[in-house]
Amino acid sequence: MWQFFHKLGSPKWFYGIATRFMPWLLVAGLMLLLAGLVWGLAFAPKDYLQGNSYRIIFIHVPTAFLAQSMYIMMAAAGVVTLVWRMKLADVFVKAVAPVGLVFTFLSLFTGAVWGKPTWGTWWIWDARLTSMLILLFLYGGAIALDRAINDEKSAARAVAVLVLVGVVNIPIIKYSVEWWNTLHQPATLKLTEKPSMPTEMWVPLLLSILGLYLLFGWLACLRMKTEILVREQRTRWVKDMIMAGGR
Amino acid sequence: MAFDSFSAFLAMEGHGPYVWTCYAVFVVLVAGMMIWSARRNRAVIEGCKRRFEQQQGTSGQDVRQKASATFTRVEVSQD
Numbered sequence: 580m581w582q583f584f585h586k587l588g589s590p591k592w593f594y595g596i597a598t599r600f601m602p603w604l605l606v607a608g609l610m611l612l613l614a615g616l617v618w619g620l621a622f623a624p625k626d627y628l629q630g631n632s633y634r635i636i637f638i639h640v641p642t643a644f645l646a647q648s649m650y651i652m653m654a655a656a657g658v659v660t661l662v663w664r665m666k667l668a669d670v671f672v673k674a675v676a677p678v679g680l681v682f683t684f685l686s687l688f689t690g691a692v693w694g695k696p697t698w699g700t701w702w703i704w705d706a707r708l709t710s711m712l713i714l715l716f717l718y719g720g721a722i723a724l725d726r727a728i729n730d731e732k733s734a735a736r737a738v739a740v741l742v743l744v745g746v747v748n749i750p751i752i753k754y755s756v757e758w759w760n761t762l763h764q765p766a767t768l769k770l771t772e773k774p775s776m777p778t779e780m781w782v783p784l785l786l787s788i789l790g791l792y793l794l795f796g797w798l799a800c801l802r803m804k805t806e807i808l809v810r811e812q813r814t815r816w817v818k819d820m821i822m823a824g825g826r
Numbered sequence: 827m828a829f830d831s832f833s834a835f836l837a838m839e840g841h842g843p844y845v846w847t848c849y850a851v852f853v854v855l856v857a858g859m860m861i862w863s864a865r866r867n868r869a870v871i872e873g874c875k876r877r878f879e880q881q882q883g884t885s886g887q888d889v890r891q892k893a894s895a896t897f898t899r900v901e902v903s904q905d
Binding site: 630631632684692693797818 | 845847852856859878882
């Protein structure tokens with residue numbers, strides 16, 4: 580375990596591992612996501628209250644889960660940056676923040692479009708929606724802060740601090756529907772209980788969530804590889820690898 | 827199948843615009859991000875490759891050029 584952590588300190592090691600895993604992540608991710616979405620769109624029964632608009636759930640929930648997950652990962656990476664000064668943690672945060680921004684936007688957008696026929700409104704300032712909007716701003720802030728600081732190491736530390744300060748938002752998002760009286764409904768998928776959803780609905784949802792996680796894995800590997808190349812372009816291993824036709 | 831026909835599938839009993847807008851935006855943004863990231867990765871690799879090849883192309887003078895305190899004697903006529 581300790582050895583793994585030590586290896587993780589080497590961008591070159593990660594580059595190799597990422598290259599090996601990426602094809603599997605892409606194929607498995609696409610297959611699962613496609614299966615989940617097609618099942619959810621065409622085969623799952625319609626909701627007895629909402630009709631067919633609920634099918635947005637198969638996009639809305641995966642993007643929302645991932646947006647929050649990614650932020651937690653970024654916060655963990657932030658701790659690693661501040662405590663251990665590990666380059667790869669900086670690379671992760673920089674590579675993944677824009678992805679988090681896009682997924683948070685997607686979850687807000689799909690939520691708004693779903694809300695119109697369901698609740699009669701595109702937006703409401705309830706706890707869940709507002710805290711997700713704050714998450715969007717946190718992602719945007721992390722990206723902007725990184726761009727504003729010229730020195731790579733200082734930028735990484737500043738962004739790590741920002742991300743860590745903002746991580747308090749994550750439990751607020753998660754428990755908002757329990758702590759406050761919100762328009763957004765409570766959790767359907769729980770770790771310890773049966774879902775309050777029929778099988779024909781929660782199985783495609785789970786497939787979509789897993790598929791999107793794997794696709795995120797592929798995207799994170801790709802973006803981290805690019806970032807590593809940019810940072811390490813003057814090193815011997817990058818030169819040897821590229822001249823040998825490596826990817 | 828949850829729908830009787832393809833047009834019923836598109837219409838989604840009136841909810842079509844909402845559902846299909848969401849799916850379209852999702853596909854465009856996610857696929858767009860994946861493609862853009864792949865292209866950027868390619869571009870960085872190509873850029874590095876070009877630079878390394880340039881360096882190798884002048885590898886005869888490479889060592890000399892690397893030394894910062896190299897002065898090239900220039901013949902200047904003194905008349």
